[in-house]
Amino acid sequence: MTSKTNEAAAGTAADKAADASPQTSESKEAHEFQAEVARLLHLMVHSVYSNKDIFLRELISNAADACERLRQRALTEPELISGDETFRIRLETDKNARTLSVADNGTGMSREELIDNLGTIARSGTRAFLEGLGEAKDGQSLIGQFGVGFYSAFMVAGEVDVVSRAAGSNEAWTWRSDGQGSFTVERADLESAPARGTRVVLHLSDESVDYAQASTIERIVREYSAHVPVPIVLASETEREENEPDGEEKADKDTAAKIEEREIADGSALWTRSRSEITEEEYKEFYGHVSRQFDEPALTLHYRAEGRHEYSVLLFVPSMTPFDLFDPDRKGRVKLYVRRVFIADDVDLLPAYLRFTRGVIDSQDLPLNLSREMLQSNPVLDAIRKGVTNRVLSELQKLADNDAEKYTQIWETFGPVIKEGLYEDFERRDKLLALTRFKTTKSGDGWRTLAEYVADLKENQTQIFYAIGDNADAVKASPQLEGYRARDVEVLLLSDPVDAFWVQIALGFDGKPFRSVTQGAADLDAITLPDDEKQKEDEAGKGATADVATLVTYVKETLGDAVTDVRISSRLAESPVCLVAPEHGPDRQFEKLMSRRDGAPGGAGSKPVLEINPRHALVKSLASHLGDDAAKDFTKDAAWLLYDQARILDGEHPNDPAAFAGRLARVMKKGLG
Numbered sequence: 290m291t292s293k294t295n296e297a298a299a300g301t302a303a304d305k306a307a308d309a310s311p312q313t314s315e316s317k318e319a320h321e322f323q324a325e326v327a328r329l330l331h332l333m334v335h336s337v338y339s340n341k342d343i344f345l346r347e348l349i350s351n352a353a354d355a356c357e358r359l360r361q362r363a364l365t366e367p368e369l370i371s372g373d374e375t376f377r378i379r380l381e382t383d384k385n386a387r388t389l390s391v392a393d394n395g396t397g398m399s400r401e402e403l404i405d406n407l408g409t410i411a412r413s414g415t416r417a418f419l420e421g422l423g424e425a426k427d428g429q430s431l432i433g434q435f436g437v438g439f440y441s442a443f444m445v446a447g448e449v450d451v452v453s454r455a456a457g458s459n460e461a462w463t464w465r466s467d468g469q470g471s472f473t474v475e476r477a478d479l480e481s482a483p484a485r486g487t488r489v490v491l492h493l494s495d496e497s498v499d500y501a502q503a504s505t506i507e508r509i510v511r512e513y514s515a516h517v518p519v520p521i522v523l524a525s526e527t528e529r530e531e532n533e534p535d536g537e538e539k540a541d542k543d544t545a546a547k548i549e550e551r552e553i554a555d556g557s558a559l560w561t562r563s564r565s566e567i568t569e570e571e572y573k574e575f576y577g578h579v580s581r582q583f584d585e586p587a588l589t590l591h592y593r594a595e596g597r598h599e600y601s602v603l604l605f606v607p608s609m610t611p612f613d614l615f616d617p618d619r620k621g622r623v624k625l626y627v628r629r630v631f632i633a634d635d636v637d638l639l640p641a642y643l644r645f646t647r648g649v650i651d652s653q654d655l656p657l658n659l660s661r662e663m664l665q666s667n668p669v670l671d672a673i674r675k676g677v678t679n680r681v682l683s684e685l686q687k688l689a690d691n692d693a694e695k696y697t698q699i700w701e702t703f704g705p706v707i708k709e710g711l712y713e714d715f716e717r718r719d720k721l722l723a724l725t726r727f728k729t730t731k732s733g734d735g736w737r738t739l740a741e742y743v744a745d746l747k748e749n750q751t752q753i754f755y756a757i758g759d760n761a762d763a764v765k766a767s768p769q770l771e772g773y774r775a776r777d778v779e780v781l782l783l784s785d786p787v788d789a790f791w792v793q794i795a796l797g798f799d800g801k802p803f804r805s806v807t808q809g810a811a812d813l814d815a816i817t818l819p820d821d822e823k824q825k826e827d828e829a830g831k832g833a834t835a836d837v838a839t840l841v842t843y844v845k846e847t848l849g850d851a852v853t854d855v856r857i858s859s860r861l862a863e864s865p866v867c868l869v870a871p872e873h874g875p876d877r878q879f880e881k882l883m884s885r886r887d888g889a890p891g892g893a894g895s896k897p898v899l900e901i902n903p904r905h906a907l908v909k910s911l912a913s914h915l916g917d918d919a920a921k922d923f924t925k926d927a928a929w930l931l932y933d934q935a936r937i938l939d940g941e942h943p944n945d946p947a948a949f950a951g952r953l954a955r956v957m958k959k960g961l962g
């Protein structure tokens with residue numbers, strides 16, 4: 290905060306200094322691009338990105354945003370637009386000069402804004418993404434995954450000039466660059482600068498001269514920008530048409546106007562039209578504008594809410610992961626309009642766990658001059674937020690019920706984010722649990738719902754069992770699952786970071802509580818083993834006598850403080866030992882996750898319980914050697930090795946690696962005779 294204020298103050302001081310000495314500010318100043326911008330530009334200039342047309346969508350969207358921002362500011366400062374209250378975007382092609390320009394009468398940019406906005410990348414997520422791209426060989430393909438913005442102009446232009454005049458200002462500035470690492474800024478002649486707003490002039494490269502053709506531009510606007518909420522006019526040299534009138538009339542025309550201007554998009558708000566009038570293509574095009582993504586929407590939600598509050602909603606669930614989905618600020622991008630006037634795009638209109646949703650919400654009831662404070666806390670907005678959130682969830686549920694395949698795609702893309710709601714949105718937890726899909730010990734390549742899990746409960750099974758770990762395969766291999774597998778009891782395999790959090794506080798589903806397979810007693814005795822497993826267990830159990838109970842006491846004494854308890858296990862089938870968390874307190878995996886997050890070394894904080902499989906051959910044999918004085922050192926080593934083995938199976942290191950190695954060596958030596 291302080292540094293920002295200082296920067297701003299420094300900027301102002303610098304401006305004053307610059308104004309006082311025309312040599313510095315009037316003459317052309319050269320600036321280097323921020324490193325990430327230079328990287329992005331390099332990708333753009335050498336782009337093999339197949340769809341270069343999208344540069345126009347980016348420039349038009351910027352122009353529309355600038356108009357909408359000014360329209361919004363003018364609500365409280367009407368003088369900013371006096372004399373020219375009609376917003377528009379004007380495209381102009383010039384075949385001879387091989388230029389294309391995109392002009393708007395929106396906010397415009399001051400000299401500092403030109404330098405900041407077109408020389409750096411402000412959004413931390415974009416920066417991080419580009420840093421990540423730094424090493425990636427396939428930068429070209431990745432670039433298509435996020436809003437490439439203004440810099441995409443360099444895909445088609447060898448040089449770009451941006452002439453801008455901020456609304457209400459009496460000076461204009463020209464920004465110019467060839468996209469090769471630096472740009473210049475100089476004062477622009479007011480005569481030729483826009484009266485207000487920005488004109489971006491692209492000097493097209495040889496292979497891109499087609500963009501100086503009006504017909505090409507018109508085609509691209511129809512495809513990508515036809516429903517931008519600001520009208521678009523296209524200006525181009527008039528072509529002499531075959532059926533043009535002859536004689537005097539024609540001569541008049543020739544001298545009167547060489548440039549023809551026509552409206553190619555009317556700027557009407559798509560969301561105000563009724564659903565039945567809008568085609569899929571139109572929705573898709575508008576989605577592209579509003580999301581700046583290149584995929585198709587996986588779900589489109591368009592409706593008008595009436596009743597206590599009136600508002601229109603046009604929202605999209607993308608089919609591709611937005612690159613900034615896991616940005617720490619978890620900001621949504623739904624735009625708020627009030628009676629078709631853009632108000633803000635940074636108001637949280639949906640909970641953070643639905644932040645991947647893109648689109649527009651247009652309120653009929655809110656006042657137009659909403660202050661920042663009113664945006665933060667406002668009962669109408671609260672009601673809208675509630676209504677829209679419920680609607681998004683119910684639409685997702687409808688999709689899940691009617692088109693499982695499509696819903697699964699959404700789940701695979703956004704499931705880990707939606708699950709954040711299980712932790713954060715207590716009120717809607719049941720709805721969210723119904724939407725959640727799980728990998729389980731029975732899901733194979735597919736997914737399971739909790740309803741399916743509960744429908745398949747074993748006799749006497751009263752809980753929903755889960756195991757947490759870094760990935761489903763690793764979890765599946767953990768020894769703690771053996772007893773469940775033997776009884777054919779399904780276990781949820783949870784491997785998203787958020788799983789460890791919500792599962793601790795969720796009360797259950799359909800009256801069945803969640804239960805970790807790595808915590809407390811296994812509660813498996815009531816669930817019958819299938820006959821073949823029973824037979825295996827009986828066989829293995831032969832000889833498992835009171836000796837094992839003595840072994841348990843012995844191991845407990847030997848391990849001392851390293852464990853909370855040692856006990857006989859019902860959750861093991863093939864492995865001799867495993868570690869579990871005590872009945873009360875956090876689950877082991879949760880503790881591990883927390884200690885990793887806090888940067889603490891090692892594993893869990895509280896001491897685990899060591900469980901011993903009384904039917905395992907090694908355990909039985911060890912138990913039978915307990916009274917044997919000659920085997921005393923061996924049994925002690927073995928007790929510790931069992932414990933360390935259990936740690937290793939849990940993905941941890943032996944507590945004392947040197948002691949572990951020593952014991953292992955001794956036991957191996959003995960084994961080899």
Ligand SMILES: Nc1ncnc2c1ncn2[C@@H]1O[C@H](COP(=O)(O)OP(=O)(O)OP(=O)(O)O)[C@@H](O)[C@H]1O
Nearest residue numbers: 351352355397398406407436437438439440487581
């Ligand atoms: N025509 C314009 N009028 C006013 N400001 C503009 C205009 N074009 C660009 N800008 C400013 O430059 C900034 C950078 O533009 P750019 O297109 O690179 O990114 P963006 O629009 O912020 O993000 P994205 O395209 O990823 O949504 C904009 O945020 C805006 O502040």
